[in-house]
Each structure stands twice: as structure tokens, then as C-alpha cells.
Amino acid sequence: MSKPGSRRSTFDLCFFTATSLLPVRSAALFFLAFAGITIASLNDAGAQAQTPPTLTLSNPHTSGLVEGQSTRLPITASENPTSSLPVTLQFTRTGDFMNPFRLNCLKGDGTGKAACPYEVDLFDYDPDDWIIIFRTKDDDIDEPDGTLTVVIEYGEGLTSNSVTVDIRDNDPTVVSLARVSSEVISDGGAAAFTVSLGRALVAGEVIDVPLAISGTGVSADGYTLSVTSGTGAALSGTNTLTPNLRFSGAGAQTATLVLRPAAASTVEGYRIALGPDGDGANGFDRAGLGTNVGGGADPHGTENSFHVWKDLGHPSVTITG
């Protein structure tokens, strides 16, 4: 496929290189380059203008990339160009997985989206090496999954097919549990607590939070559990001791719940906890949960359980000093 008589060059058109230039909180790095550049010969450059060939982008990584991985998108032409073939690579992204080392227009704009063109003359390169390389960086930031879309514009209003690479985050969303009411449930009262995600969800995201209610004499029909506030928060399995709190959709992040003992309950203490990490019993990663965020969800290392005590009206003894 190489053009006869063309001269090879080691000139490397790397847009993004030094990772040391990344800001500390930079998300995954996109790296794109044309590999193995060939400079067209003067003989080729003198050829007559022609109808542009049909350009096709392929995506060998259609299952998507996990942040930290790379992929190569070859560009193929219906026939090799014999004269200048200026094209514009149009990049559009969602998520902050790219480093704007050269292409500043790919920099995060605060809304999670950006677009920018990159102009290049494909005739300057060996068609065997028409490859766009994307490299993403494995960071420690829990973030929504993203995409990078590429389409080639050329000639008089011509475009290639559009290729979208999905980028999957691999950092877990951490779930925290916190009691917000008194440790003692007054007669007829309830225990209030919050369940919070480390970040707000975006449209289409779901996290199922397994809860566990336990304590001596505790049974599922001896109390009620309900959500009193929280965008996109809904309970299920409230007739069991392992209910599930689902967060779903844009803006879902924090829910306030109350556990209210039945009036006749004689249970004195309740332990409210998040399910354990992993795929064991009631675990965060077990099959059947609807959690679909990149990296899954993890219970917080310490903010994952608390106790409350029911005031049963027994006389109290106060020891003073």
C-alpha cells in the first residue's frame, strides 16, 4: 500500500506525550498519533487533483476500553490518493479521560463534553500508517464512563463513517452510611440515617446498595423502613432484613431513611449496616444487583454501620461522680 518512491521519515506526529505534564487530578489520558510517518515524494506531489477516495474508520475495540487501555483506529481508503488529501479529524468526547497536551479543545469544559478538529493531509503519510492511536490513563478518580467519537471530514462535504470508542471507568463509587438522629430512639420515634454515594450519578447509572438490619429479636415485621428524601432513591425488599436501596438517574447521590420500630416492639437495639464488599451473601458485587457504574460500588471502609437503641421506658440509672 506504500506509495512507490515515497521517502520515509522518522518524524513522529505525537500530539500527546509526556505524562509528567499531566495535572495531578487529570483523568484518563488520550493519546493520539499517526505512527510511522512517510513524507510523500516530490513526484507524487505533482500528481493531478482527483476525486477523493472513500475513507473508512474502523474500531477494532468495539467492546470499549477500560481506562488505562489503548486502541488503534485504522483509516482505510477505497484507493490510495495520488495527490494532496487534506482532511479534518473531528473529535468529540464525553467524560474527562483525555489530556489536552496539544489539543486544548479536548480539555474538560466543565460540562463533560468537548469537541475539536485536527487538520492533516493524509497524502503526507503512508496509507499503511493511517492509524489514530488512543491511550487512556488509569487514574484514581471515580467518574462516569465516557466516549470519544471520531469522524473524518474531507473533500466537498464528504465524511467518513463515525466511530465511537466507549471508555469505562474502573474506580469504584464509595457508599457511606451515617446516623443522623440521636442514638436513642424515643418512644414512638424513629432512627434517621443517610446513605451517600461518593459522587452524583448521571443519567442511565444505577447503584444498588445492600443494607442489613440486625439485632437481638429483630424481625422484618417489627419495624418499618422508608426513604424520606433523596433524588432517584428507592427501597425494595423491605419485608426482609436485607433490603436494597437503589440510586438511579441524574443527580442521585444521597438519601435519608428512617427505621421506625413498631409500637409494640420490644426490641432494644438495632444494627444498621451496609452489605459487605465482594460477591458473598448480601455483598455489593454479587450477581443480581443492578449496579452498572464503571468500577462498581464499594462500601466505605469505616462509615458502614451504626447502632441505635430503643427507649423501652425502663427506669434509667444515672451515675454521677
Ligand SMILES: [Ca+2]
Ligand atoms: Ca482507575
Ligand SMILES: [Ca+2]
Ligand atoms: Ca477513573
Ligand SMILES: [Ca+2]
Ligand atoms: Ca466508577
